[in-house]
Amino acid sequence: MTQFMTFRQMLRRSVYVIFMAVVLAFFAVPMLWLASAPFDSDPGLGLRWPDWTLDNWRITFDHPYALGSLVNSIILCVVATAVTTVFGTLAAYALSRVRIPGRDALLYLLLLLSSVVTGTAAMVPIFVMMFQLGLINSQYATGLVIAGGMLPAAIFILKDFIDSVPRSYEESARVFGASPTQVLLHVVLPVARPGIATILVWAFVQAWGNFLLPFLLLRDVERQPAAVLLRTLKDEGGSANLTAIPVVALYLFVSKRYGFRFHGGIKA
Amino acid sequence: MAAIELTGLSTVYPNGVRAVDSLDLAIQDGEFFALLGPSGCGKTTLLRTIAGLEQASEGVVRLDEADVTRVAAGRRGVAMVFQDYALFPHMTVAQNIAYPLRVRRASKELQKAAAESKAAGLGLSALLARRPAQLSGGQQQRVALARAIAMDASVLLLDEPLSNLDARLRLEARTFLKRLQRELALTTVFVTHDQAEALALADRIAVMSDGKIVQLGTPKEVFQRPADTFVANFIGSTPMNLLPGAVSDGLVEVAGTRLVPPADLALTDGTPVVAGIRPEYLRPAAEGITGTVSIVENLGVTSLVTLECPGDTLVGLTVPEDEEPEIGTTLTATPEHGRLLLYHGETNQLLGEARVS
Numbered sequence: 169m170t171q172f173m174t175f176r177q178m179l180r181r182s183v184y185v186i187f188m189a190v191v192l193a194f195f196a197v198p199m200l201w202l203a204s205a206p207f208d209s210d211p212g213l214g215l216r217w218p219d220w221t222l223d224n225w226r227i228t229f230d231h232p233y234a235l236g237s238l239v240n241s242i243i244l245c246v247v248a249t250a251v252t253t254v255f256g257t258l259a260a261y262a263l264s265r266v267r268i269p270g271r272d273a274l275l276y277l278l279l280l281l282s283s284v285v286t287g288t289a290a291m292v293p294i295f296v297m298m299f300q301l302g303l304i305n306s307q308y309a310t311g312l313v314i315a316g317g318m319l320p321a322a323i324f325i326l327k328d329f330i331d332s333v334p335r336s337y338e339e340s341a342r343v344f345g346a347s348p349t350q351v352l353l354h355v356v357l358p359v360a361r362p363g364i365a366t367i368l369v370w371a372f373v374q375a376w377g378n379f380l381l382p383f384l385l386l387r388d389v390e391r392q393p394a395a396v397l398l399r400t401l402k403d404e405g406g407s408a409n410l411t412a413i414p415v416v417a418l419y420l421f422v423s424k425r426y427g428f429r430f431h432g433g434i435k436a
Numbered sequence: 437m438a439a440i441e442l443t444g445l446s447t448v449y450p451n452g453v454r455a456v457d458s459l460d461l462a463i464q465d466g467e468f469f470a471l472l473g474p475s476g477c478g479k480t481t482l483l484r485t486i487a488g489l490e491q492a493s494e495g496v497v498r499l500d501e502a503d504v505t506r507v508a509a510g511r512r513g514v515a516m517v518f519q520d521y522a523l524f525p526h527m528t529v530a531q532n533i534a535y536p537l538r539v540r541r542a543s544k545e546l547q548k549a550a551a552e553s554k555a556a557g558l559g560l561s562a563l564l565a566r567r568p569a570q571l572s573g574g575q576q577q578r579v580a581l582a583r584a585i586a587m588d589a590s591v592l593l594l595d596e597p598l599s600n601l602d603a604r605l606r607l608e609a610r611t612f613l614k615r616l617q618r619e620l621a622l623t624t625v626f627v628t629h630d631q632a633e634a635l636a637l638a639d640r641i642a643v644m645s646d647g648k649i650v651q652l653g654t655p656k657e658v659f660q661r662p663a664d665t666f667v668a669n670f671i672g673s674t675p676m677n678l679l680p681g682a683v684s685d686g687l688v689e690v691a692g693t694r695l696v697p698p699a700d701l702a703l704t705d706g707t708p709v710v711a712g713i714r715p716e717y718l719r720p721a722a723e724g725i726t727g728t729v730s731i732v733e734n735l736g737v738t739s740l741v742t743l744e745c746p747g748d749t750l751v752g753l754t755v756p757e758d759e760e761p762e763i764g765t766t767l768t769a770t771p772e773h774g775r776l777l778l779y780h781g782e783t784n785q786l787l788g789e790a791r792v793s
Contacts (some may be wrong), residue, residue, distance in 0.1 A: 339489050340522035344536040344587055345510030354538070358526040 241393035247311025248375035260326035282320035329363025438500040438590035445495035455481035457647035470638035478647035515589035519596040521580035523568035530564040536587035554582040594626035665784040683707045692746030698788035708781025717775035718753035724770030
C-alpha cells in the first residue's frame with residue numbers, strides 16, 4: 169500500500185516537473201533566440217544551436233543610417249517622454265485636486281477615445297493635419313504627436329497616484345507658508361515620485377517602440393528612428409537587440425534609483 | 437503669543453452646510469483652549485478657519501486686534517498640527533522640523549540649528565536622521581509639534597492631537613502636551629471629541645453642537661454645571677443621570693422621589709423637567725432616591741451601581757470599591773449639596789439647582 173502511494177507521489181512529481189519544464193522552455197526559448205540570433209551566421213526562425221559569428225554586428229554598423237537612427241530614436245523619445253511626464257503630472261494634479269462636475273466622465277472618455285481612436289484609425293487625419301501645418305519630417309512635432317497619444321493614459325494613471333497623496337500634507341505645507349509652487353515641488357512631486365518614474369519609463373518604452381507615427385510623419389530616412397529603420401535591415405536579430413539596449417538600461421536605472429510602484433498609496 | 441477673537445464667524449460649505457454658524461468667541465493670550473463636540477459639530481472647520489485653510493463666509497477673525505479674515509494660511513502666524521501629523525514621508529526628521537524655515541528660504545545653517553534646538557527641546561535629538569515611517573506614533577507626534585514650534589507662530593492649533601495614539605501612550609502624551617504648553621506659554625487651541633481629554637488639558641472649553649457654542653467655561657464649570665442636557669450627556673466618563681419628570685403642586689417627582697425646584701422659578705404645574713445628577717455626586721444615605729440594585733460595574737477604585745427605581749427609571753451612582761452592594765438589595769442614595777440640577781424638559785436649558793424634599 170505504502171509502495172503504491174510512493175509510486176503515485178513520484179508520478180505526480182514527475183508530471184509536475186515535466187509540465188513546468190515545458191512551460192519554462194516555452195517562455196525561455198524566444199528570449200534565448202533573441203539573445204543568440206545576432207551572433208548567428210544564418211539566423212532564422214528555426215530552433216537550433218547558432219553558428220557563432222560577429223559579422224552581423226559589423227554589417228549593422230556599416231549601415232549608413234543605423235547609428236544615426238538610434239540618435240533619432242533618443243531625440244524622439246526624450247521629447248515624447250518629457251512632454252508626457254511633465255504635462256501628465258500637472259494635469260493629473262489639477263484633476264486630482266479641483267472639483268469639476270463630470271471630471272471622472274471626462275477622464276474615462278479621454279482614455280476610451282485615446283485607446284479606440286489610435287494608430288491606423290487616426291493615421292490619415294494626423295498625416296493631413298501635420299502636412300498642412302508643414303510639420304512633416306519634424307522630429308519634435310512627431311514627438312509631440314506621440315506624446316498626445318500617451319497623455320490620456322498617463323494622466324489617468326498619474327491621477328490615481330496623486331489622489332493617494334494625503335491633502336493634509338499640502339495643507340500642512342500651506343500653513344507653514346509654502347506657495348503653491350513650493351507645495352508642488354516640496355511635497356506633491358516627491359511623494360508621487362514612484363508613480364512619475366513609472367510613467368516616465370512607460371512613456372519612453374512606448375515611444376521607442378512606436379513604428380507607425382514616425383513612419384508616417386518622418387519621410388526623410390536621416391531622421392527616422394530605429395523602430396522605423398529596422399525594416400530596412402537585412403538580419404532578423406542583431407539590430408533589434410541594439411535598439412532594445414537603451415530601454416533596458418533606462419528601466420534598470422529607474423528601477424534602482426526610484427523603485428517602481430504600480431499602485432498608489434503611501435505608508436506614512 | 438496672541439489673543440484670538442472671532443466675531444459673527446460663519447463657514448458655509450458649497451453644499452449649503454453651515455459648519456460654523458455665526459459664532460462669537462474670544463480666546464485669551466497664552467490660553468490652552470479646547471473645542472469639544474461630537475463629530476460633525478463644526479469644531480475642526482472652526483479650527484481650519486482660524487488657520488486660514490477654510491475661508492470664512494461671514495464674520496471676522498482677529499489675531500491680536502489685527503483682522504486676518506482674508507489673510508492666506510501661512511501668512512497669519514498660525515501653526516497647526518494635523519490629526520495624521522502630515523509629516524512629509526520623503527524628508528528626514530530634521531528636514532521636517534526645519535521645513536517652515538526652508539519655505540522662508542532661511543540658510544542651511546539656520547535650518548540645521550533650528551532643527552537641532554527644537555528636537556533637543558522635545559527629546560528627538562537621536563532621531564534627526566530618521567524618516568517618519570521609522571518612528572513610533574508618539575515620536576511622530578513630537579516631530580509634528582517640533583515642526584509647528586519651529587514656525588515661531590503666535591498661535592498653535594492642534595487637530596485631535598491624541599486620537600492617533602494608543603490608549604496608554606495617550607495619557608503620557610496628554611501630560612507631555614500640557615507641560616509643553618505651559619513652558620511655551622503659546623496660545624493653543626485644540627479640537628477633540630474626547631471629553632476626558634478636554635477636561636484634563638484645557639484652561640477653558642467650548643462645547644460645540646451644530647456649528648454653535650453650547651457652553652463656554654472652565655473644565656470645572658462645564659463638568660459641574662452643564663448648561664443644557666446635551667452638554668450634561670456629553671461630558672463625563674459615566675453618563676449623567678437625566679431623569680424626566682413634571683411639576684405638580686410646585687414639586688417635581690422623578691424616580692419615586694419628590695424634588696423641590698429652585699424657589700425663584702415659578703414653574704407652572706405640568707411643566708416637563710429633567711433632573712440631572714452625576715453618578716459621582718450620589719451618595720448612599722438614609723433618605724433620597726430609593727431603588728433595587730440591578731447591575732454593578734467595576735470601574736477600578738469605584739463601582740458603578742445601577743438602581744431600578746419606581747417608574748422604570750434607572751439611576752446610576754458610584755460607590756467606593758469596598759462598599760459594593762449585593763444585587764437585589766435596596767439602596768437609597770442622596771445627591772451631594774448643590775449637585776442636583778434641573779433642566780427644562782422642552783428647551784433642555786439649565787433651570788437651576790434642586791434639592792430632595
